[in-house]
Amino acid sequence: MFFRRAREDRAFREAQRAGFALLLQLQATQPWLDAPEQNAPAPAEEEVVAPDFLPPDLRVPSRQEVAGLMMPCKQPLVIDGEVRTCPGCGAYRDWIVFCMRDDSIWLRCRAGHETNEPRLDAAWYNRHSGPVDRFHPTLEEGLRHLGH
Numbered sequence: 001m002f003f004r005r006a007r008e009d010r011a012f013r014e015a016q017r018a019g020f021a022l023l024l025q026l027q028a029t030q031p032w033l034d035a036p037e038q039n040a041p042a043p044a045e046e047e048v049v050a051p052d053f054l055p056p057d058l059r060v061p062s063r064q065e066v067a068g069l070m071m072p073c074k075q076p077l078v079i080d081g082e083v084r085t086c087p088g089c090g091a092y093r094d095w096i097v098f099c100m101r102d103d104s105i106w107l108r109c110r111a112g113h114e115t116n117e118p119r120l121d122a123a124w125y126n127r128h129s130g131p132v133d134r135f136h137p138t139l140e141e142g143l144r145h146l147g148h
């Protein structure tokens with residue numbers, strides 16, 4: 001019932017998609033949402049039901065299905081008391097920060113150099129990033145969206 005209505009109403013569908021993305025992000029950062037006292041259906045149940053009812057374009061990729069998360073970071077990144085600079089060009093701000101599926105953190109400077117940052121991890125990323133508000137089918141599209 002709920003899903004049938006969503007399919008007919010595109011605006012509602014978009015809102016629902018955003019809601020799902022937010023929910024996924026909350027689940028990623030706040031595991032206690034799955035506590036037994038919660039009355040909402042368990043995420044595992046949704047994952048089983050959704051593919052039967054939702055057309056493929058309506059499903060939000062799970063954390064396992066996306067290659068990674070990305071966010072802009074205009075300010076200099078201070079890690080262990082020192083400003084992180086790009087080994088390729090010396091840039092120290094205007095990064096795009098990636099949190100990959102294996103929880104590794106990568107930095108991309110304005111010039112397109114990409115470098116791993118082992119001192120940061122997914123927990124750090126989750127503390128600093130906002131809710132997931134958009135999915136990009138390709139990395140290039142994501143970079144364009146963030147102005148790189």
Ligand SMILES: [Zn+2]
Nearest residue numbers: 086089109113
């Ligand atoms: Zn660089």
